[in-house]
Amino acid sequence: MYDRKQPYVIQEKPGKKAYCACGLTGNPPYCDDSHKGTGKQPFIVNIEEPKTVAICGCGKSGNLP
Numbered sequence: 001m002y003d004r005k006q007p008y009v010i011q012e013k014p015g016k017k018a019y020c021a022c023g024l025t026g027n028p029p030y031c032d033d034s035h036k037g038t039g040k041q042p043f044i045v046n047i048e049e050p051k052t053v054a055i056c057g058c059g060k061s062g063n064l065p
Contacts (some may be wrong), residue, residue: 004057012053018042019055019065029055
């Protein structure tokens with residue numbers, strides 16, 4: 001579940017990323033398909049160049065992921 005009080009700050013490499021939108025993943029902040037049956041889908045993001053990203057850890061951001 002979403003219970004983190006700060007974002008996940010990650011150095012991402014280029015490529016397609018799937019970030020959890022349901023809060024059930026066992027590998028936060030990445031989707032591990034735990035959302036099956038919830039009606040939710042992961043946030044799919046295409047990272048085009050290496051960069052630092054901040055992914056919400058509480059699920060309450062107005063600008064998810």
